[in-house]
Amino acid sequence: MHSICWNSLVERIFPSRKDSEHLFGLTWRPMLQFLFLVGRDLDRLSKMTTQGELKERIADFVHGADGLGNTYPTLSDRKPIDTFAPDYLIQKVNEFPGEITIVALGPLTNLAAAVECDPTFAKKVGQIIILGGAFQVNGNVNPAAEANIYGDPEAADIIFTCGADILVVGINITHQVYWTGKDLEDLGRSDSKFGKYLYAASHFYATYHREAYDIDAIYLHDPATMVAAVDPSLMTYATGAVRVQKDGICKGLTLFNNSNKVWHDPTDWCGIPPVKVAVTVDRERVASLLKERLTAP
Known part of the structure; x- marks a missing residue:
């Protein structure tokens, strides 16, 4: 099994300990820091840079200026490989057809570029697990949109409709x-x-939650999504077509059609390959699993 992930917590939630399992990291800077903290080597980790035009939305008010709660840890002196992100994705999917699981915990810019550059990418990737969207609830950027989808709605629509x-x-x-x-x-x-x-890194994040949501807690967005890769049975899913609003007041809206209705007139959801959307979660078991994995010595 081969996994590509944009978030370094995966190495704690989903440790690759078998020779047949490989982890490739994309968010190289925090990945190196976290691996240094837990004493793990980089023999199963490829680093990379992201280049090209990105539609960035920097949420430093959520995660801190350094993305790590303003803890400014000492970083490893290791350098990422000098590879354009979509090319790296295409390379790995072609090297291990049907075996790659991609866990995307940010905007889908690089994935969409890979799909557009390689028409076979969607059929060769094993699975894409996405943190993104707000299904039948309000968003967290505005009432319509969730942050990762809002960050590049065009890319999100490409991925949701690509057939992977x-x-x-x-x-x-x-x-x-x-x-x-x-x-x-x-x-x-x-x-x-x-x-x-x-x-230590959670203090800044917890302050944001108190101010934004009036709760003494933090939402576990990225780790909870990783659980869908580790144990998908802890969630239930519905299947249907997802389209993304690309502009206007509802930019970034993810609209899920899992209806059995036969539409009288063609819609933009007709003929779109279905995706699986998580609709329920065993909250207690997921939170406990994460606590167990992330506090292990």
Whole structure:
């Protein structure tokens, strides 16, 4: 099994310990820091840079200026490979056809470019698991849109309609999976160097949640999505076509058609390959699994 992920927490939630499992990392800077913290080597990790035109929305008010809660950790002196991100994705999918699982925890710019550059990409990738969208709930950028989809709605629509095996975990799910202030304190008291660091890095994120949502807790968006890769049975899914609003007041809206209705007139959802959208989650089991994995010594 081969996994490509944009988030370094995967190495703790989904440790690749078998010779047949390989992890390729895309968010190289925090990935290197987290692997350094947990004492893991890079023999199963390829680093890369993202180049080209990106539609960036920097949420430093959520994650801090450094993306790590303003902890500004000392970074490894290792450098990423000098490869254009979509080319790297295409290379790995062609090297391991049907075996690659991509876990996308940010805007889908690089994936969409890979799909457009290689017409066989969607059929060769094993599965794409996406953190994104707000299904039958309000968004977190505005009432219509979730942040990752809002960051590049054109790319998201390309991916949702490309025909790959796609599983989507939206904030309708991740807003049900959280750690309370007590859970965070448990991280700080754990024997895990990684857990202690997460506790320190979570202060800024927890402050945002108190101010934005009036809760003493943090939503576990990225880790909860990783659980869909580790144990998909902890969620249930509905199947149908997803389209993304690309502009206007509802820019970034993910509209899911899982109706059995036969439409009288053709719609933009007709003939679109279906995707799986998570609709329920076993909150307690997911939160407990994450706490167990992320506080392990």
